Amino acid sequence: MATKAMYLSVTNQSLLSSPATTKSLQVRSFTVRCSTGAASTGVPVSAPWKVSDARLVLEDGSIWKAKSFGASGTQVGEVVFNTSLTGYQEILTDPSYAGQFVLMTNPHIGNTGVNIDDEESIKCFLGGLVIRSLSISTSNWRCTESLSDYLSKRNIMGIYDVDTRAITRRLREDGSLIGVLSTEKSKTDEELLEMSRTWDIVGVDLxxxxxxxxxxxxxxxxxxxxxxxxxxxxxxxxxxxxxxxxxxxxxxxxxxxxxxxxxxxxxxxxxxxxxxxxxxxxxxxxxxxxxxxxxxxxxxxxxxxxxxxxxxxxxxxxxxxxxxxxxxxxxxxxxxxxxxxxxxxxxxxxxxxxxxxxxxxxxxxxxxxxxxxxxxxxxxxxxxxxxxxxxxxxxxxxxxxxxxxxxxxxxxxxxxxxxxxxxxxx
Ligand SMILES: NC(=O)CC[C@H](N)C(=O)O
Incomplete structure (x- = not known):
């Protein structure tokens, strides 16, 4: 597992730093060969990196492919962006976020994991978490659990590898938008869009x-x-x-x-x-x-x-x-x-x-x-x-x-x- 995570890191960094697709493809084949040893046997293997398995559909009709962590399913909520550099655990447990997806503009989330002291309430009430990059390792003396495991246990959906900057610009221009997060392949884009357009947070006693x-x-x-x-x-x-x-x-x-x-x-x-x-x-x-x-x-x-x-x-x-x-x-x-x-x-x-x-x-x-x-x-x-x-x-x-x-x-x-x-x- 640790080996897989290491290779994911290499792949992602290369994709970010290199505009050349060929280079990222080279890194990908390198990842396959080294992590599985399959090159020597010639047996094709499935990609060791995670592929997009989630969608965020916004009420303006835009569809954002992403990778899921935490819970799976389908969830509707109002998307808001948060510019805090730290404190994602306090944000996750702030009950004021009920009914909302929090998009963190800080691109790197999860690096300090979670701990038992920073909880702001007894559970996570928010609808889901939207981030650019999920830290592959945690490094903090208070850390007791990874962000990913924490969200899974609390049945909260998270997505990463999504262009949070582009979504934030859209929210700044058009205002808060309702969105639907889904990992369910059986749901069509149209169904998710319809869900986002028929749900509202205004006038609801939360x-x-x-x-x-x-x-x-x-x-x-x-x-x-x-x-x-x-x-x-x-x-x-x-x-x-x-x-x-x-x-x-x-x-x-x-x-x-x-x-x-x-x-x-x-x-x-x-x-x-x-x-x-x-x-x-x-x-x-x-x-x-x-x-x-x-x-x-x-x-x-x-x-x-x-x-x-x-x-x-x-x-x-x-x-x-x-x-x-x-x-x-x-x-x-x-x-x-x-x-x-x-x-x-x-x-x-x-x-x-x-x-x-x-x-x-x-x-x-x-x-x-x-x-x-x-x-x-x-x-x-x-x-x-x-x-x-x-x-x-x-x-x-x-x-x-x-x-x-x-x-x-x-x-x-x-x-x-x-x-x-x-x-x-x-
Ligand atoms: N943190 C809060 O109490 C939020 C108050 C209210 N729900 C708002 O969004 O303005």
Whole structure:
């Protein structure tokens, strides 16, 4: 197996570096001879490299031949591109990607394998993974499994050897597209195209498919060696109720590291039950899909705001925007990556942030008194809100993420301050 992988590497590299087909063909015959010894017997052998066995059919009619890894089958989803250089495991386990295929623009994926510490939830909720090149070996001291085995066990489809740059350009020009991934030869291109054109992600409640089913307590903190802001803690122990719309574990770890006692509740948990618990604060989490498709969650948020300090992250921010009377809209291709510059309008500083969203709050639609606190510097879209009168703060991006920079982590301090002020005033 290792030998086969080695030859695949040689073949692929040569194909990439040489424009001459003859040269790549020479390398291929070299691979056959050396890996099987068949040349000496003259017996023809099947190619030791993997041939295209999967298709990605986009709703615009384009068909992309690819090689499969992970699960087989047929799956429909919205294709989004993510520009992060690292963190594919956190992306795979971020429940906000439910219903979507993530295309990584970084061409080389799988090189650090996967490990037991980087999971952001209990499973992979995304529809599939689309990459240019699948690393043939893993090299990382924390690695416990290869990406390929990991996806197979979780029944998630992946494809590689596909022109991710060309697809990304198409998504940038035309906006997000629905696609169908298939390894099933029996399905025609037309059938797959029809599937992509009849499925939609807009207006679908996806948070109910990822949320926990009953409340639970969370105690795990960020591992000390990864905790960059531990000297800033002031030692108060706040009780936070965290609404699980698809919550990432690192949000919970960060709150635990700040000394919070955390009760995680399902997306349908009634506001009245939350208020009965008399929490010091409520967190509305990230989550998948269209914020307009979950009016019950908006009603819950509406019933809670004003009563206790609240913090919304991503989907939570969008639901707060709607609960305040504002509107959300679908962006052309959204923001998915680990290096989005955001300006904090309160102090003028710029944060490099991790982002993953296709929807945004329209600041023009918000009532007077609501302050836009953060702006995405790539396109000027709203990246954060505050409404001090209602003890409310929110971010459209991910302060808990660690794409390299930890610039946004201090916002958890702001949430602690909000709860501290409220506690002192009551
Ligand atoms: N990460 C999130 O919470 C994503 C929010 C929402 N599903 C969007 O795509 O905009």
């Amino acid at each position: 948070i109910s498919t990822v949320s926990c089913k009953k409340p639970y307590e969370w105690v795990g903190k960020t591992d000390m060696e990864w905790d960059f802001n531990s000297n800033k803690r002031h030692g108060d122990a706040f009780h936070v109720v965290a609404y699980d719309f698809g919550i990432k574990h690192n949000i919970l770890r960060r709150l635990a590291s700040y000394g919070c006692k955390i009760t995680v509740v399902p997306s349908t948990w009634p506001a009245s039950e939350t208020l009965k618990m008399k929490p010091d604060g409520v967190l509305f989490s990230n989550g998948p899909g269209d914020p307009s498709a979950v009016p019950y969650a908006v009603e819950t948020v509406k019933a809670i705001i004003g009563n206790v300090p609240v913090f919304g992250i991503c989907m939570g921010h969008q639901l707060l925007g709607q609960a305040l009377g504002g509107k959300t809209y679908k962006m052309k291709f959204g923001h998915h990556g680990g290096n989005h510059p955001v300006r904090n309008l309160r102090n003028g500083s710029v944060e490099i942030s991790a982002q993953n969203h296709n929807y945004a709050v329209d600041p023009e639609s918000l009532p007077n008194g609501v302050e836009v606190t953060h702006v995405n510097l790539n396109d000027g879209s709203c990246a954060g809100l505050a409404f001090p009168q209602q003890k409310l703060m929110s971010l459209q991006y991910h302060p808990e993420a660690s794409p390299g920079p930890h610039d946004s982590d201090l916002v958890f301090d702001d949430f602690m301050e909000l709860m501290k002020r409220e506690k002192a005033s009551t």
